[in-house]
Amino acid sequence: MEEILRLFPADFKQMIAEKVGNRWGKLEEIRCRLYLPIELIYENTVEWIHEIPPNNQTGMYLVNQLSEFSLYRMENELRDGYITIEGGHxxxxxxxxxTRGGTVKAIQNITFFNIRIAKQRIGIAEPLMPHLFQRNYLNTLIxxxxxxxxxxxxRDMVRMVSTGWNIHNPRKVAVIDERSEIGAAINGIPQHDLGLRTDVMDAxxxxxxxxxxxxxxxxxxxxxxxxxxxxxxxxLLEAIYSGVTIFCSVHGQSLADLKEHPLSNNLFENGIFSRYIVLDKRTGSYQKKELYDAEGRRLKVFKD
Structure with a gap:
């Protein structure tokens, strides 16, 4: 995880490395708030580093490392409130x-940092994929x-469709990655494996x-x-009517949430999606995934 540790001054780098040890695979976030203890968020627990609270000098070091000493070069990312670094983090x-005219122009005096650890879970979509294909891929909402x-x-669905799986040939996939999270591109090059036939429109x-x-x-x-x-x-409607299959996601706790939202309920009522995948929040290594058909009937429950 050198691409993460390099963001911190030497003393903080050592403290974080020693505290995390061999648990990088379970680490989800490092939250750094100036003059407060550093917070380490794992899959099922939270830990703190109290020894040396980060100060203004620490914050400046982080900003310089993130921007490679050129805030102007990162102007758009700074305005959006996040920066993608090597490794997809x-x-x-x-x-x-x-602000100017009610629009955010920049974030100044950056004092809060949330480093979200990128993890590509190869194969996580494998149990679901046979249920998302009937002579062709089905419009699917997560x-x-x-x-x-x-x-x-x-991300793993993209990889499988683009590379092919079992008897299914690779398909051309287009990813619109507005927040640079699916591919986590750096200078246009995805940091995650998105398969052989994927094209990405980043940011x-x-x-x-x-x-x-x-x-x-x-x-x-x-x-x-x-x-x-x-x-x-x-x-989405225009894309579907053009004959393209859609994979997309939306915030929500359940299929009932989808039906209550005026915009997404319109998609449900018109049968736009043939499959719905409902995820609960992961607890440690456990997560439940529920699969529904176009009418909202539950087809299968997956647990891992």
Missing amino acids: RVGIAGKVN IGPPQSGKTTLI CPKAEGMMMMIRSMSPEVLVVDEIGGQQDFDA
């Missing part, structure tokens, strides 16, 4: 916001609360990106993560 930032693994699952708004990819890359499967606003739903 995402660093969320917070502090004093500079529903789950934050940190339930929606992006991790959809592009979903609604615009879907139409751009359909026109330019002729995908067979189109993938977007965490749809939300009216524009996203309108673009």
Whole structure:
């Protein structure tokens, strides 16, 4: 995890390395708040580093490492509130916001850092894939609360469709990665394995990106993560009517949540999706995944 440790000054690097030890595989987040203990969030526990609280100098060091000593070069990322680093790890930032005309222009005096550890779980989609194919891939919506693994699952679905599995040949896949989480691209190059036939539009708004990819890359499967606003739903409908299969995700606790939301309920009522995958929040190594058909009938429950 050198790409993460390099962000910290030497004394903090040593403390974190010693505290985590051989548990990097279970570490989910490192939260650094100036003048407060560093927080280590694992799959099923939280630990703290109290020895030396980070100060302004520590914060400046982190910012310089993240921006490679050029805040101007990272202007867009800083405005969006996160930066993707080598290895696909995402660093969320917070502090004093500079606005102009009601729009966020920059985050200044960055004093809060959330390093989210990227993990690619190869094979996590394998049990589900046979249920998402009937002569062709089925339009599929993944529903789950934050940190339930929606992006991790959809990433592995992309890899399998793009590379091929069992008797199924590789398909052309287009990923619109607005928040750089699916592929975690650095300078346009995905840091995660997205398969052999995947094209990525990185850091592009979903609604615009879907139409751009359909026109330019002729995908067979189109993938977007965490749809939300009216524009996203309108673009989804346009993409589906163009004949492209859609894999996407949305925040929610259950299928009932989907039905209660005016925008997503419209997709449900019109039978846009043939499959729904509902994720609960992972507890340690355990997670339940429920599979539903277009009418909302539960087909199968997966546990790992």
